[in-house]
Amino acid sequence: MTSREYKKLDGAEKDILDHYLAEYPVKLGQLAKELGVSIKVSSMNTGVSGQIMREGGNYTIRVNRHEARERQRFTxxxxxxxxxxxxSVIDSSPDxxxxxVLYxxxxxxxxxxxxxxxxxxxxxxxPLVEKVLQEEFGGVVTEATIESLAARFQVSKAAMEIRLSTFAEA
Ligand SMILES: [Zn+2]
Incomplete structure (x- = not known):
């Protein structure tokens, strides 16, 4: 199930996003770069996962270097x-x-x-998760399927499990 937030997007930035959503694992670094957003893997306080702020004319994302890679990707x-x-919310505060960690x-x-x-x-x-699930696992969700999909998309097993549970409802 695709979110209503995704459905609200349009214009050139959505075209850029869609280009990156066609292939897994989604190349987040390149996507950000093409949007003009910098990513900095930084030392952040424990308990902080990430931040996005305006710096100069551009946006910068900081992600906590002490967290696991899959976690950093979700952040x-x-x-x-x-x-x-x-x-506008980002712009309304200097930080x-x-x-x-709970977002x-x-x-x-x-x-x-x-x-x-x-x-x-x-x-x-x-659409991509569904395609792999159908073509390679016959649409059957097992522990092993979740693990394999999580590895392919470079997300945590927990995140993929939640994703597949929304798929079942769709
Ligand atoms: Zn947030």
Whole structure:
């Protein structure tokens, strides 16, 4: 199931995004670069996963270097989702949006739910997940399927499990 946040996107930036959603693992670094967003893997306080802020004329995402790579990828997708959806919120504070490990930022929860839904679409594009699931696993979700899909998309098993549970509802 593709999120309503994704469906709201349009214009040149959506075209750029769609280009990257056609192939896994989604190349988040290149996607960000093409959007003009820098990514810095940084030492951040424990409990902070990521941040997106305006620096000069551009946007910068910082991701906590102490977290696991799969986790960093979801965080980058989450911050990119803020970039797509919540630019005015980012711009309204010199620190932008800073997310803790639960992806809470002090902004209204709605903002975080929106960012999480779009982040899932970015890092685990449903049409692609569905295609691999059908073509290689006959549409059958098992523990091994989840593990294999998580490895292919470079996300945590927990994230892929949640993704596939929304697939079952779709
Ligand atoms: Zn957030």
């Amino acid at each position: 980058i997708a989450h911050e990119l989702a803020h970039y797509f959806l919540h630019r 932008g949006i800073r997310d803790n 809470r930022s002090g902004e209204p929860e709605r903002i975080e739910f929106e960012a999480n839904r779009l982040a899932a679409d970015i890092v685990m594009p449903m």
